[in-house]
Structures are given as C-alpha cells and as structure tokens.
Amino acid sequence: MTLTRRRFLTLAGATCAATRLTAGTPVAVWRGTALGATAQVALSGISEDEATPIFRAIEAELNRIEGLFSLYRSDSALSRLNRDGVLRAPDPDMLALLSLAREMYHATEGAFDPTVQPLFDAHAKAAALGRAALPHDIAAAQALVGFDRVSMDENSVRLGRAGMALTLNGIAQGYATDSLSRLMRRQGLRDVMVNAGEIRAMGRLNGQGWPVRLPSGRSLTLTDRAVATSDAAGTLISAPLGVGHIFAPNGGAVLRSGPVSALHFSAAVADAASTAAVVLPDDRLHLLDKVGVDLVRA
Numbered sequence: 001m002t003l004t005r006r007r008f009l010t011l012a013g014a015t016c017a018a019t020r021l022t023a024g025t026p027v028a029v030w031r032g033t034a035l036g037a038t039a040q041v042a043l044s045g046i047s048e049d050e051a052t053p054i055f056r057a058i059e060a061e062l063n064r065i066e067g068l069f070s071l072y073r074s075d076s077a078l079s080r081l082n083r084d085g086v087l088r089a090p091d092p093d094m095l096a097l098l099s100l101a102r103e104m105y106h107a108t109e110g111a112f113d114p115t116v117q118p119l120f121d122a123h124a125k126a127a128a129l130g131r132a133a134l135p136h137d138i139a140a141a142q143a144l145v146g147f148d149r150v151s152m153d154e155n156s157v158r159l160g161r162a163g164m165a166l167t168l169n170g171i172a173q174g175y176a177t178d179s180l181s182r183l184m185r186r187q188g189l190r191d192v193m194v195n196a197g198e199i200r201a202m203g204r205l206n207g208q209g210w211p212v213r214l215p216s217g218r219s220l221t222l223t224d225r226a227v228a229t230s231d232a233a234g235t236l237i238s239a240p241l242g243v244g245h246i247f248a249p250n251g252g253a254v255l256r257s258g259p260v261s262a263l264h265f266s267a268a269v270a271d272a273a274s275t276a277a278v279v280l281p282d283d284r285l286h287l288l289d290k291v292g293v294d295l296v297r298a
Contacts (some may be wrong), residue, residue, distance in 0.1 A: 030055045034062050034176050035070060035169075037197035041180060044191035044205050054187055061183050062176065062196070064209035068094055069118075069172040082117070082165040086159040097168065097175050097268070098152050104171070104272040105147045107290045112276035118144040120247060136233070145249050156183055170246070173197025174228050174271025181267075183258035198267040214296065215259045227296075228269035230274035231259035248279040261296040269293065272274040 028051035030041045041058055042165055043051055062096055070076040081087040087094070104112045118141035124131035149160030159165070168175075176196035184192045184202065191203035193210045201210035201222035209221035216231060230246065262274040273293040277285060288295065 001029055004196070027153035027205075028054075030058050030061065032059065034196035035066065035171055035173050036072065039196045040193075041195070042193040042210075043184070044193075044203070046189070054184075054189070057183060057187065058180060061180060063180060065093075065172075065176045065271075067159065069097070069168045069175070071169070077166060078166060081157055081159065085159045085162065085164070089155065090152070093175075095152060095155065097171065098150070098157060100175070100268055101168070101171055101272065102147060102150075104269070104276065104291070107191060107263070108276040108280065109284070110147070110249055111280045111284070111287070112272045113145060113147045113200075114166045114168055114170065115145045115147050115150065115159075115164055116247045116249055117167040118142075118163065119171075120167060121165070123247075141146065142250070170230070170275035171268055171272045174226070174267035175271070177226065177267035194267075196267075197226040198226060198271050200267045214261055218296070220296075225263060225265055226270045227261055227263050228267060228274045229259050229261040230278050241285050246262050246275060246278050258297075263294040263296065264292060 025045060026047045028043045028046045028048045030043075032039050039062065041054070043054065046054075066073060066076065068077045071078060071082075073079060077087055077091060090098075098114075101112070101114050105114075106211045119138070122137045122141040123133045126137065140239075144161060144164045144171055146160075149164065150166070151158045151160065155270045173196055177194050177198045179201045180196055181192065181200050181202055184194065191205060192201075193205070196201070199222070201212070202224060204210070204223060209223035212220045212222055212227060214220065214227075215231070220227065260274050260277040262268040262270040262271065262277060269291055270293065273288050273291060273295075277288065277295055280287065285295065
C-alpha cells in the first residue's frame, strides 16, 4: 500500500508569511501531529516561553482527540466501535461529531457518509495482493454502507449491521481544528492560526488576516474562517492502480480528479463539505449551499 499525505493544505507557507509580516511582533509556533497529519498552531503576540503551558495543553487535547477518533489506535473509541459494533457511554465529543456527521449526511443527500470504511478496506486488501478489488468484493462492501443504519444516543452508538465500520477521516481533522480553536479561546488568545489537518484562522496577524496557501498555489487571507481541502489522490491506496482514499457511498467513481477546498466558519463543516464535493456531480454541488459552504476549485 502506498500512502501519501491525505491533505495538501499546508500551514508552512502561512507560517513563513507570518514571520515576514510580523515586524517584531512575536509569533509562537507549536508543531506536531494530529490524526496522522502534520499539525501546527501559530500564536500571534506571545513569546515561545509564554506559550510553553499552552503548548502542553494543545498536546493533551490532541491526545484526547486521538483517543476518540483515531483509526490507527486499537484502543480508540472509534476502533472499539468498529470492532464491537457498539460503543457504550460515548464521550460527548463523539456524539457531537457523529451528530454533525449525520447533519452533513442529510444535507449532502448521502454524499458525505462515514460508513464507507468497508469500501476502503476492500480496495486496501486487494491492493495488498497486487490487484484491483473484484466486483463482488465491492458489492459486498457497498452493501454495508449507509449512515442511516447508525443509531446513537447518550447511552450508546450502534452500527446497524455486522461488518459495518466508520471512518471519520473526512471530518475529524476539521473537528480537531475547531476543538483547538476553542481551547485557544479559553486560554484568552484571540489571534491564532490552527492547523490540525484543516486550517482555521482566528483574529488577525499584524492587523491583517492570516495568509494561507492552497494546493494550487493560490493564496487566501483568512479572518475568523476555516478552509479544508480534499483530493481523492491525496492518499493513494495503490499508486500503480491509481486508487485513492475517497469513495462514493454508492460504490461509483469519484468525480473530481483534483483538490477541492471549502470555506466555512467551522473547520469540521468545511472538512465534510470538501469530502462530499469530491463525489458530488456538478448539478448537485448546490447541496452544499444548505450549510453555507463556499467552494474553491483549486
């Protein structure tokens, strides 16, 4: 299996631009990882020494989020749900994220669907054998897709059919970005750029919005807004076969060949919307208007 970075939206360019623009204003930058992606948090108007306890709080929050939503940790809440088919006494953040995912599922008329994980698994298993997934394997996996089969309340989250599994890769990084943004607000910070796989800008940098560079090289200036980018080729399950990591819930072909960026006040909403946009035909992209998303075709 050949994996490249899932997300192309980088804070590196924004951080370099911030350094050039500050003219003496300190910018403390934390760097690490979040849900498998490179993560950075830039704090304007604060020194590295002053930021030390804030950096520790960032790391603790990301560790908590990994414990909920990671597909790679066997002890995460998501891994336990996929393994057992039920998650009892779910964390409030798990319910909040799944509730938002359900809203996006309905708003996009099923184009955003976290239950596509069996399709990913079918293609990954075939790629490990050096071949394409067989039609009957795809059909069997597609029969397990359908977020309307997932039930949830404060007592439990249940998958409605044996073999179902969720991936939150199309929304959890945005949710992590929003969570860190809220943490920075609680710390009393107002001028912050957060990237936990998707980007959210709060306040300003040296009196201006925060500069962000999209995969195409296009630059944006963000103030109190988030941007997320999805690209089916961002992670390749099989490079020789050209099989990407985003799958249409109906088992059909992915319709976007390049990156799609979405703008919204919530990074989680932008994340889910950019994922859905990859599989939506042009005549259904208007569905994203329901949630107030602006698309940027990179």
